[in-house]
Amino acid sequence: MSLSVTFLGTGGAVPSVQRNTSSVLVRRGGDRLMFDCGEGTQRQLMRYGAGFGISQLFVTHLHGDHVLGIPGLVQTMEFNDREAPLAIHVPGGRSRAMHELLDGTSSRPSFPVRINEVTPGTAATRAAEYEVRAFETDHRTASVGYALVEDERKGRFDRDRAEELGVPAGPLFSKLHAGNAIELEDGTRVESAEVVGPARPGRRLVYTGDTRPTEATATSAAEADLLIHDATFGDDHEERAAATGHATARAAGRIASRAAVRRLALTHVSSRYGDQVSHLEREAREVFDGELFVPADGDSLEIPLRDGR
DSSP states (O other): OOEEEEEEEOBOSSOOSSOOSSEEEEEETTEEEEEOOOTTHHHHHHHTTOOSOOOEEEOSOOOHHHHTTHHHHHHHHHHTTOOSOEEEEEETTOHHHHHHHHHHTTOOOSSOEEEEEEOTTSEEEEETTEEEEEEEOOSSSSOEEEEEEEOOBOOOBOHHHHHHTTOOSSHHHHHHHTTOOEEOTTSOEEOGGGTBOOOBOOOEEEEOOSOOOOHHHHHHTTTOSEEEEEOOBOGGGHHHHHHHTOOBHHHHHHHHHHHTOSEEEEEOBOGGGTTOOHHHHHHHHTTOOSEEEOOOTTOEEEOOOTTOO
16 A cells, blocks of 8 residues: 655745745545645645645644645635545644634535544544554644554465465465464364464654654654654754744754654754755754655655565
8 A cells, every 4th residue: 555745835834935834745545634734735735736635634733834724725625516524633622723714714615524623642533554643742832743553464475385284275365364274174274373474564654743852752753664853943043942842953853763763854944944954954864863854845755665565
């Protein structure tokens, strides 16, 4: 099953020529999940050929640079005769504010819009083979981060070993792979564990939204395939990061190192830096030796299965 990420908006509170406000699109198979939706996000969807078929929207907090794109997006969905429901997940206690945002712009469409409050430690949604879990973050308002966590996959089936044990090709292979023991015509019993390897971990993608560095993030991002972390500032504005509820690139790198993530994306870059972001990458690299990058708007990447298939 494919899993990919498109960075629609990678900038901080103020949009710039280089970077739009926050939004990330995740595609898993046929599901399209959006994380935050800042001003101008629907134009980014068109610009990067992502379409409007969003099934669920996960909001980390209700600051304008993360939600002001929602009314316009909902109106466009209405103009396009959408009928499928849209789920909008918000931090606990913020559903009324989301309703007010939509009502204030007359964004009450004919299709169902379901606003769901989430609390840290719970699943915001559960789908076939994965769920999206909320975790605690530390910003200046009610906020959460989200972790997309896939279920474990079955271990590899060893066809050669099964044939050595006398198992004929066909339905018995499937039964063994499903974890069931079988009995052959001569009475021999074959256990699933004899021909099926250990379960293989699913992928994990973590998006923090705006936050100071937290242990909850490190825990939720443990061995993640991709951590998308707030890196609003460099070392030159470390005190401002702490005061405003953000992280520096170096702090994000420390969290990624502690969590042993495979890849780190530094986002929510302050507009004061423009295109000059090499220092953010350098500062994070000094404390994290895994793969890391500062994505630009429109950058996409595929997250492969851990064993390649």
